[in-house]
Amino acid sequence: GIQVEQSPPDLILQEGANSTLRCNFSDSVNNLQWFHQNPWGQLINLFYIPSGTKQNGRLSATTVATERYSLLYISSSQTTDSGVYFCAVQGGSEKLVFGKGMKLTVNP
Amino acid sequence: GAGVSQSPRYKVAKRGQDVALRCDPISGHVSLFWYQQALGQGPEFLTYFQNEAQLDKSGLPSDRFFAERPEGSVSTLKIQRTQQEDSAVYLCASAGGGTDTQYFGPGTRLTVL
Numbered sequence: 001g002i003q004v005e006q007s008p009p010d011l012i013l014q015e016g017a018n019s020t021l022r023c024n025f026s027d028s029v030n031n032l033q034w035f036h037q038n039p040w041g042q043l044i045n046l047f048y049i050p051s052g053t054k055q056n057g058r059l060s061a062t063t064v065a066t067e068r069y070s071l072l073y074i075s076s077s078q079t080t081d082s083g084v085y086f087c088a089v090q091g092g093s094e095k096l097v098f099g100k101g102m103k104l105t106v107n108p
Numbered sequence: 109g110a111g112v113s114q115s116p117r118y119k120v121a122k123r124g125q126d127v128a129l130r131c132d133p134i135s136g137h138v139s140l141f142w143y144q145q146a147l148g149q150g151p152e153f154l155t156y157f158q159n160e161a162q163l164d165k166s167g168l169p170s171d172r173f174f175a176e177r178p179e180g181s182v183s184t185l186k187i188q189r190t191q192q193e194d195s196a197v198y199l200c201a202s203a204g205g206g207t208d209t210q211y212f213g214p215g216t217r218l219t220v221l
Contacts, residue, residue: 030207041197043151043212086150090207093164094139098150 002027002091006099013077013106021072021102023087031090032063034072037101038083046072046085077106110134112213114200120219121190129185129216133202140183141210142175143199151199157183190220 003026013019023032034046047054047061049070054061058077063070074081084103088096113132121127133140139158143151144167153167159180168175172191177183187194197217201210 031209033209035212040214041217042214043199045209045211048209088150094156094207095141095153095164095167096143096151096201096210098152101150 002029002089002097004087004089004097004099006085006087006102008102009100010103011105013104015077015079015106015108017077017106019074019077019104021074021085021087021104023070023072023099025068025070025087025089025091027068027091029065029068029089029091031096032070033088033096034061034070035086035088036081036083037086043086074104077104079106079108082106112200112202112211114198114213114216116216117214118217118219120221122221123190123192125190126186126188127190127218129187129198129218131183131185131200131202131213133181133183133200134211137202137204137211138180139203139205139208139210140177141201141203142183142185143201144169145197145199145215147196154185154198187218190218192220194218195220 005024035043051065084101088098142154145151156164157177172188174186197215199215200213203210
């Protein structure tokens with residue numbers, strides 16, 4: 001089945017810093033989503049982005065489907081950005097296949 | 109509008125007990141998914157419904173796991189004779205269609221003692 005790799009696995013930042021999260025996937029995809037899992041475990045949708053670039057406030061994402069990767073940019077990070085970020089893809093079936101996640105800690 | 113809701117939010121079961129976890133999807137969403145998330149891991153697919161039809165149950169770990177969605181709306185995930193390895197967060201997601209954005213509920217944290 002399709003494989004999803006996220007990097008880096010962990011990241012510690014000072015408030016105000018910028019960061020880039022990377023997601024590599026092993027096959028063509030119909031859907032790619034980025035999620036933020038908050039400390040209470042809720043998966044919050046950030047982007048639905050099978051291709052192209054989207055922006056939402058301080059967050060933006062780019063997926064280059066032909067090269068099988070996606071990037072999530074966080075600018076001017078805040079302590080509330082802390083949590084785990086997941087990339088998930090749909091390949092040949094409807095199920096989402098998740099990466100192992102990236103734990104972000106933003107210190108004040 | 110209301111998002112995906114799940115109940116109970118927390119469940120403690122003794123080994124060998126049966127449990128039932130409920131998911132209320134977003135109104136009108138055709139697709140419903142169940143995922144299992146172990147501590148420190150990403151969610152893993154269990155099963156998928158389109159309306160009342162269970163189209164994919166390839167992720168169910170054993171025949172002790174059973175899911176249904178009889179009227180194409182609310183879904184129940186049942187685990188029989190729970191084991192300690194079943195301890196995890198069980199997440200439900202719904203989508204307007206098969207490849208549309210999936211929206212997740214808050215999850216049910218199951219602890220088997």
